[in-house]
Amino acid sequence: MARVTVEDCVLKVPNRFELVLLAGHRARAISAGAPLSVARDNDKNPVVALREIADETVAIRGLRDSLIGTLQHHVERDEPVEDDMPRLMAGQDAAMEGIAVDAYADTMSDLAAELDAALGGDDDDE
Structure with missing residues (x-):
C-alpha cells in the first residue's frame, strides 16, 4: 500500500480505525x-x-451504512405476551410462597427439637 494513498484517505476519513473498516x-x-x-x-x-476513498469516487456515507448493515445481527426472540405476564407472575409468587412456608415449617420443627432437647427430652417418663 502506498503511504501517499493512506495519507490522502486520512484527510477524507480522519479516524484510521474507521478507514481500515471502510x-x-x-x-x-x-x-x-x-x-x-x-x-x-x-x-x-x-x-x-x-x-x-481518497479520490471520493465512492460515497463514504453509503459505504459506512453498508458496513454497519453487514455487521448488525438481528436475533428474533419469543417474549411472553403482555397479557400472560400477570398469570406468569402469579405462578411465580405462589411458588415462592410455597418455598417460604416449607422453610418456615422446617425452622419451627428444628426449634421445637432444640427446645425439647434443652428441657430434658421426653415428657413420656413423667
Missing part, C-alpha cells in the same frame, strides 16, 4: 464483483479501495 469492506465488495470506480493499474483490491 477500506476492508470496499475491498471485499470489489472481490465479490462490485464495479471499480478508478482504474486498477495492476493494484490489489485493498489499494484500489483506498484509492477510491
Whole structure:
C-alpha cells in the first residue's frame, strides 16, 4: 500500500480505525464483483479501495451504512405476551410462597427439637 494513498484517505476519513473498516469492506465488495470506480493499474483490491476513498469516487456515507448493515445481527426472540405476564407472575409468587412456608415449617420443627432437647427430652417418663 502506498503511504501517499493512506495519507490522502486520512484527510477524507480522519479516524484510521474507521478507514481500515471502510477500506476492508470496499475491498471485499470489489472481490465479490462490485464495479471499480478508478482504474486498477495492476493494484490489489485493498489499494484500489483506498484509492477510491481518497479520490471520493465512492460515497463514504453509503459505504459506512453498508458496513454497519453487514455487521448488525438481528436475533428474533419469543417474549411472553403482555397479557400472560400477570398469570406468569402469579405462578411465580405462589411458588415462592410455597418455598417460604416449607422453610418456615422446617425452622419451627428444628426449634421445637432444640427446645425439647434443652428441657430434658421426653415428657413420656413423667
